[in-house]
Amino acid sequence: MEFLSGGFLSALLAIILIDLVLAGDNALVIGLVARHLPKDTQRKVIFWGSFAAVAVRAVMAIGVVWLLKIPGFLVVGGLALVWIARKLLDPEEAGAGAHQLAPAQSVAGAIRTVIIADAVMGVDNVLAIGGAAQGSILLIVLGLLISVPIIVWGSQLVIRLVERWPVVILLGGAVLAWTAYSMIVQEPLLQSWITSHPTAKPIMATAVFAIALAPWYGANLRPRYRSLTVLLPGLLLWLLAFEVAEDVWHLEVDYLEARGLSDYAIQAIRWLGWLPLALAYLAWRNRTGVDSAATQRR
Amino acid sequence: MLLCHHTAAGKDAVRKVSPGGQLFVASVVVLMLLSVFSETWEIAALEVEFLATDVTLEFLGSLGLRHWNLIELILAGAALALSLSALVTSGVLALKAMGSASRRRPDKIPI
Numbered sequence: 290m291e292f293l294s295g296g297f298l299s300a301l302l303a304i305i306l307i308d309l310v311l312a313g314d315n316a317l318v319i320g321l322v323a324r325h326l327p328k329d330t331q332r333k334v335i336f337w338g339s340f341a342a343v344a345v346r347a348v349m350a351i352g353v354v355w356l357l358k359i360p361g362f363l364v365v366g367g368l369a370l371v372w373i374a375r376k377l378l379d380p381e382e383a384g385a386g387a388h389q390l391a392p393a394q395s396v397a398g399a400i401r402t403v404i405i406a407d408a409v410m411g412v413d414n415v416l417a418i419g420g421a422a423q424g425s426i427l428l429i430v431l432g433l434l435i436s437v438p439i440i441v442w443g444s445q446l447v448i449r450l451v452e453r454w455p456v457v458i459l460l461g462g463a464v465l466a467w468t469a470y471s472m473i474v475q476e477p478l479l480q481s482w483i484t485s486h487p488t489a490k491p492i493m494a495t496a497v498f499a500i501a502l503a504p505w506y507g508a509n510l511r512p513r514y515r516s517l518t519v520l521l522p523g524l525l526l527w528l529l530a531f532e533v534a535e536d537v538w539h540l541e542v543d544y545l546e547a548r549g550l551s552d553y554a555i556q557a558i559r560w561l562g563w564l565p566l567a568l569a570y571l572a573w574r575n576r577t578g579v580d581s582a583a584t585q586r587r
Numbered sequence: 588m589l590l591c592h593h594t595a596a597g598k599d600a601v602r603k604v605s606p607g608g609q610l611f612v613a614s615v616v617v618l619m620l621l622s623v624f625s626e627t628w629e630i631a632a633l634e635v636e637f638l639a640t641d642v643t644l645e646f647l648g649s650l651g652l653r654h655w656n657l658i659e660l661i662l663a664g665a666a667l668a669l670s671l672s673a674l675v676t677s678g679v680l681a682l683k684a685m686g687s688a689s690r691r692r693p694d695k696i697p698i
Contacts, residue, residue: 296656298658299656302657310589311589312589314589377589380589444590447590448597451594452594452596455594455596455603455608456605456609459600459601459608459612460612460615463616467657487626488627491620491623491624495620498616498619498620502616504601505601505609509601
């Protein structure tokens, strides 16, 4: 990637957005862990805790660069980013409630707890930056340098930014979904398969966005249509499965190449076979809705 | 514990974002998907000659979105959202102008 080219600046913009929306609350972690320590000791914990947060990020960034070069890990990282995007848009659904951090009794214990908490908080951020950087070490270093001031000084800035423009979170979710899709299609193990199945790419892209952004469009749907957040990704994965089945079981899934009765039967299953599954899901959903309403009435 | 989830707007961003903001992000997402579809239709048009004459496929393939980077997609999404908002606003104003005035308005001209 050429320095200051359109691609470079776009990746840098994605990294800045990711750093903003996935910034962990390091100050809160240190505050919770060090709350029972004496004041002068708390200052030591704040200094070493912030230093440790930066060091942990740097080590994880090196680790992510190395990991993403291993075949298969781009797909794993991409799928993880889809889940991270969902967690960003709907923290309650992902169970991201208040984490209980026990207060430490010593400086060493406090710093150890802060390092572990930082590592857990920073994985999302580092993985997303690793994916957005597309292998560029310069972009990863820039991403790290941008996240450091946010960790150490910029928490209030981020909170005020999000309070004023909550659209940053939605845009961050969309960029995470885009990064996840880019990582999946760049996987070396899938390159030859994707080249021979060009229709798989739009199906995968739509499925990634449908799953990652489901909390957003689901919130804007009426309750009776919320099952679309499950049916739409399900339908797309069903169609993708037939693209995979073409190679595994040597089926003919291209309707233009269909010749015999078996080919047309496969086409019928491909385009209509998902209907009974969708109806079964809707029936199950209605049943559980009726059961929970009946339980509440009792 | 993400920083952005410490605010009320951050915890419930999917509901707190203004309609204009949601339209902007929706436009960006639509353009991202169109860029992927544009690439596929271009390939499909190359592979299947008789489909290459189809006007729809040619139009979608010629959108030229396949190599757009994120900055271009965001700027185009903003432009699309602004255009749609302007279209809706002008449509609403035109419909209001074409509608008859309330009977009780003092300047209502009796016809």
